[in-house]
Amino acid sequence: MINIFLLGLPGAGKGTVSEQIVDKYHLTHISTGDMFREAMANETKVGLEAKSYIDKGDLVPDEVTAKLVEERLGQPDINEGYILDGFPRTIVQAELFEDIAKRMNKQLTNVISLEVKEETLIRRLSARFMCKKCGATYNKITKMPKVKETCDRCGSHDFYQREDDKPEVVQNRLKVNEKMNAPLKDFYQKKGLLTVVDGEQTPEEVFKNVDAVLSKKQ
Template identity: 40%
Template sequence: MRIVLVGPPGAGKGTQATLLAAKLGVPHISTGDLFRANISQQTELGKLAKSYMDAGNLVPDEVTIAMAKDRMEQPDAENGFLLDGFPRNVSQAEALDEVLNTESIKLDAVLDLEVPEAEVVKRIAGRRICRNDSAHVFHVEYKPAAKEGVCDVCGGELYQRDDDSEDTVRKRLEVYHTQTEPIIDYYKAQGLVVTISSLGPVEEITKRALEALKREDDDK
């Protein structure tokens, strides 16, 4: 299957993308991974992207699209892929359609992870990270440390990242509503959107998504 995954920050896209891609046997293609891979491998696109980033500028859509196109043409993506973080706006969605049409390929579904805004704020603003190891992540409500402010794993200090503050989260949500959310209507017009709730245990959300995608596939 060829799937685009969308949803607001805090919806669990990264987690679900990894699990769903493994279940479906397709590569998980995220913009973050694309940038890191191209920059570390010093590809021409990576060098170009880095030049914009080093100057403090946003990487232009055409560079991101070129990276995504190159990744989707790799052998492991021949039978499908799961796009996470791309397209990020309607112009990128239109460009993706052009790329796929050139290859006579069509998307199978756009999976929309729906979560109330209050829950997004609670999920992100409650997150605490270990200063010694950023892989040690806790949450003041959902996964509290045994001792407040202290990592259960290594005893390091737990802190809230600047971009996890409530004010920053609300600004990120504004950007999502303005730039990314319109792609849902764009894809709804093509009959591709499958919306599921992103509330509940991780495994339950994955099961919900797989069932919804299967129904979508069966209906075609």
Template identity: 40%
Template structure:
């Protein structure tokens, strides 16, 4: 299957992408991984991306699209892939369609993870990270530390990252609504969109997604 995964920040796209890719035996292709791999390997596209990023500028669509196309052309993606974080806007979606059409293939589904805005803010703004080890992550509501402000694992101080503040999260949501959300309508016109609730246990959301991708639109 060739799938695009969309949803607002905090919807759990990365988590669901990993589980779905494993269940479907297709590679999980994320924008972040593409950038890191190309930059670390010193590819021409990686060098271009790094130059823009070092200058504090956004990486142009054509560079991102080039990285994605190179990755989708790899042998392990011959029978499908799951795109996470790409396309990010309608112009990227159009370029993706053109690239796939040129190869004589097309997308099978666009999985839209739906989460109420207030829940997104609650999920992200409630995160607390250990200053000693950023892999120690807690949540004030869903997985609180035994002692407020103190890491259960190492006793380090817990803090809220600047980009996890409610104000920043709401700004990120505004960007999502204005830039990325329009691709849902773009793909709806092609009959590709499957929308599911991303609320509840991770395993429940994964099962919901698998059912929906198999054609159970009532999932």
């Protein structure tokens, strides 16, 4: 079984490589954002607990987020393995997750960090745009819709750029995220789980390197 945590700053290419990993290894992609939305929509016990904080505009406590991850890991589609995206974000969360994964016998096998220079990230993020209807993400440099001005996923013609993808905001986002990522890289390096992959390469080359790491685990 392969269980992966993907690390990387916004724009590093985590979404693209996640799709490629899922296609080849049939892992389940676990996004904390999707988990929150699903648990709240289904009104699970933990989902309602998380909603009570979100509705007040408060941050969801680490323990509640961890319970939500535990709930998700217990679902049957995780049996082939998973890719974790968006959690853990801090050392406290990493330690909480380690306890959960050990208890459920679903420990991480790999932590992969995609490393990309700041100027490349700024260029990539500033070129990113999204479908207003379904949220599909595109990029003027690397991933335009197959049919001009038409979303590949839903056929909509309505696109927009997120406020936090505008160049003046991007630099600050990167600094905040780097501050969060650095301790996590150290944490997993010490555990012998971390592999650094050069994210400056083409998506095909990035996946080739990631694939070389994962294929050793099979």
